Amino acid sequence: MKSAVLVFPGINRERDMARALKLASGNETAMVWHADTALPKGTDLVVVPGGFSYGDYLRCGAIAARAPVMDAVRDHAAKGGLVLGVCNGFQILCESGLLPGVLMRNAQLKFVCRDVHMKVERSDTPFTRGYNAGQVIRVPVAHGEGNYEADEETLTRLEGEGRVLYRYCSAEGVVDESSNFNGAAHSIAGIVNERGNVLGMMPHPENHVEEIMGCTDGRGLFAGLVQHLEKAA
Amino acid sequence: MKARVTVTLKSGILDPQGKAIEGALKSLGVDGVASVRQGKVFDIELADTDKAKAEAALKAAADKLLANTVIENYRVEVLS
Numbered sequence: 544m545k546s547a548v549l550v551f552p553g554i555n556r557e558r559d560m561a562r563a564l565k566l567a568s569g570n571e572t573a574m575v576w577h578a579d580t581a582l583p584k585g586t587d588l589v590v591v592p593g594g595f596s597y598g599d600y601l602r603c604g605a606i607a608a609r610a611p612v613m614d615a616v617r618d619h620a621a622k623g624g625l626v627l628g629v630c631n632g633f634q635i636l637c638e639s640g641l642l643p644g645v646l647m648r649n650a651q652l653k654f655v656c657r658d659v660h661m662k663v664e665r666s667d668t669p670f671t672r673g674y675n676a677g678q679v680i681r682v683p684v685a686h687g688e689g690n691y692e693a694d695e696e697t698l699t700r701l702e703g704e705g706r707v708l709y710r711y712c713s714a715e716g717v718v719d720e721s722s723n724f725n726g727a728a729h730s731i732a733g734i735v736n737e738r739g740n741v742l743g744m745m746p747h748p749e750n751h752v753e754e755i756m757g758c759t760d761g762r763g764l765f766a767g768l769v770q771h772l773e774k775a776a
Numbered sequence: 777m778k779a780r781v782t783v784t785l786k787s788g789i790l791d792p793q794g795k796a797i798e799g800a801l802k803s804l805g806v807d808g809v810a811s812v813r814q815g816k817v818f819d820i821e822l823a824d825t826d827k828a829k830a831e832a833a834l835k836a837a838a839d840k841l842l843a844n845t846v847i848e849n850y851r852v853e854v855l856s
Binding site for chain 1: 790793796846847
């Protein structure tokens with residue numbers, strides 16, 4: 544798997560992401576600067592990592608979404624290439640129009656930094672094939688604006704087309720109000736675009752990939768991507 | 777030429793910040809506050825002196841960057 548991690552000013556999870564990608568694929572990951580206009584040749588997966596691009600000025604992800612490199616990401620996605628956005632990366636993908644909806648302030652107005660549980664809704668996608676459908680995984684979140692909102696029509700489409708891949712739940716897998724810590728519509732933690740090749744998610748799977756982190760539940764996502772690309776090759 | 781772009785949340789969009797401000801105003805004893813919605817104001821100076829051109833440029837600025845039209849409305853005013 545040839546992956547590229549985008550680097551914007553203010554991003555701070557790019558090295559965690561590169562480490563997780565290397566662990567899963569065995570290959571070095573290319574770090575791509577926001578002002579670049581092209582991705583490295585043969586890039587399979589583009590990752591928009593977490594952090595605070597441009598200090599969250601204007602709206603989270605708004606300025607990064609208009610960076611020169613994003614045109615190359617749009618072309619990559621239009622050709623069916625895989626794109627993964629985590630946390631600020633999810634906000635950037637929504638702002639860039641690659642994913643529908645928007646990430647609003649957490650309903651409780653608090654920055655939440657802790658482990659949460661999420662349910663894997665289906666296992667037949669490149670982003671979830673490392674898990675079983677219905678599996679509950681534990682992953683960290685660290686965000687103040689992760690409250691996913693979209694109009695009713697968009698939410699109905701997302702649900703109808705099975706595009707909600709990850710949903711917040713309790714440790715036992717119950718999706719309810721008390722486990723929906725940021726108030727997201729339909730407890731949405733992660734969604735894909737219509738074509739299924741662009742995923743945005745708020746939690747950080749890259750921070751649960753090694754024993755020393757205390758949990759390895761995030762590995763499945765990266766292992767699944769590697770498997771998917773090996774099968775496609 | 778001076779201009780102002782005002783960005784506000786569309787009605788029906790949850791505004792937790794506005795709600796918190798509303799609560800604070802009420803706890804301060806400011807009378808008669810029914811609700812608060814928070815928005816943004818951009819004061820922009822333009823090199824162009826043609827009003828129609830300026831308005832077109834401001835509209836483009838709002839559509840492309842200043843507002844997220846999924847959740848926000850905007851208003852463009854050329855002030856002088």
